[in-house]
Amino acid sequence: MITLINNPVQLKRELLKVVQKELKDEELKVAKSDWHSRRKPIGCGLTIHPGIGCPMQCSYCYIYDMGFSVHATPYSLSGLQLVAALLFNKYFYPTRWGTYLAFGSVTEPFLPNILPKTLEYLKAIVEYLGNPCQVSTKMVINDENVDKLARVGGSKLSILVTVTSLSQYVYLERRAPHPLKRLELVSKLRRKGFKPFIFIRPLLPGLRAEEVDEIVEQAKASGAYGIVVGNLRLSPNIVKRLISEGIDVTKYLRVDLGKLKSGFVDVRVDGDTQTLIRERALSKGLIFLRRACCANTVSQLLSGYNDVACPSLCFLNEKVCEKSCPSQCKVKAGGEPKQFNFHEVIREVLGFDEYEVEVEGHTMYIKLKKPLRDEKSASFALSYLFRRRIRFIYE
Known part of the structure; x- marks a missing residue:
């Protein structure tokens, strides 16, 4: 990677020149028109799609309502094309102080036919960009593939292993590997130097105290560094599927079914359940976090990068940022x-x-004598890179 680390904006421009020389015109055209070149980061980062579709058909999964298939297909871009697409993206910046990248979203990154593409993308990102990467998974991979992951991603790669239930998984995730097998993967990852976390996403309402205790015990025994809880995304179809599997979320949550008709609603299960998980996790010496991006940041920290901070500014929200992080x-x-x-x-x-x-504190006030062409993009870029609020003042 070009060593202009002190200026990620300049680095982005120089890297694009390098990549443009290595790709054919048609390959660049495809990369520039791809969604990765336009997508804006969300809380966990900019989502990277090594594939589309998933055969697991978990009851709470939202991708089928978005039109994705039950058949997983590797993504069409090469690793270098993905790098180009990201460099074309006005919201993306390279280096570990740049954009967080999150693998998953609309596929399972470790499916046998998707894993090679995941590895290809990770290798290209490490070689050219240096951004913090995170993979969330329910799959179980063998020692050989864990070794490959370590070689291309390095120990600072953040890996979240999803475990939503130990008693109801057969109804919720009947096509996914057994949760205890996933916990065995956590042990493998820990032995290879990774900093794996258990990902309770979605955190389903009504999770019993006994099951919370068991999940925390198993997380500790497996060698997980901590536990991350995540949102439940609801649609009319998801509500129906969960009810058919014996989980009536409407009994536990105030769900506006009218709003669901027009799309998705992200629901965070706060209160007693989350408090219980936090208490149990901390009592076992585990790290407790409320956001996936926080686990990515902690993975960087535990790998020796002491100056890292979450780019989403979640740390300015007391309801989100965990004090013990x-x-x-x-x-x-x-x-x-x-x-x-x-x-x-x-x-x-x-x-x-x-x-x-x-x-002043966590806010940068920038006084301008002339207007910006794209104030929103400039504000987003500066906020993301500096980990500060940005306020423009026109004189």
């Missing part, structure tokens, strides 16, 4: 950014020198 992003993200020359980055993003900056 070892990263302590809120402390690290105060004052002037120190990870690179922030004036160089501001000039690159704004496109001019006529500005003044004041930093």
Whole structure:
């Protein structure tokens, strides 16, 4: 990777020049028109699709309502084309201080026919971009593939192994590997130097205290570093499927079925269930987190990168940021950014020198003497790179 780390905006431009020389015109055209070149990051990062579709058909899964198939197909882009698509994306920036990348979303990244593409993409990202990557999975892979994963992703690759239930998995995830087999994968990953977390996503309402205890016990025994809880995404079809499997979410959650008719609603199961999981996890010496991006950040931290902080600014929300999290992003993200020359980055993003900056706590106030062509994109880029709120003031 080109070593212009102190300026990820300039690095992005230089990397694109390199990639454009290595790809044919038609390959570049396909990469530039791909969704990876336009997609905006969400809480966990910018989603990377090594495939589309999934045969597991978990009862709570949302991808089938989005039109995806029960047949998984490897994604068409090559690893280098994916790199190009990301570099064409105005919301993407390279380096470990750039955009978090999350593998999964609309497929299972470790399915036998998808895993080669996942490995190809990870290798290309590590070689050219250096962004923090995260994979969420229910699959079980053998030692040989764990070794391949370690070679291409390195120990700082964040891996979330999904376990939603130990008693009802046969109804919820009947085509997925047994949860105890997934926990065996956690042990393999730990032995190879990874920092695996158990991912309780979705956190289903009505999870009994006894089952919480068992999940936490198994997580500890497997060698997981911690537990992450995640949202439940609902649609009319998902509600019906869950009810048919004996989980009537409407008994536990205030669900506006009228809103569901027009799309998805993300529901966070707060209150007693989440509090119980937190208490049990911390009592066993496990890390407890409420966001997938936090696990990615902690994986970087545990790999020796002590200055990392979540780019989504989740640490500014007390309901989301876990006080016991070892990263302590809120402390690290105060004052002037120190990870690179922030004036160089501001000039690159704004496109001019006529500005003044004041930093107060976690907010950067940027005074401008002329309007920006794309204020939203500039604000997003600076906020993401600096891990600060951005406020433009026109004089």
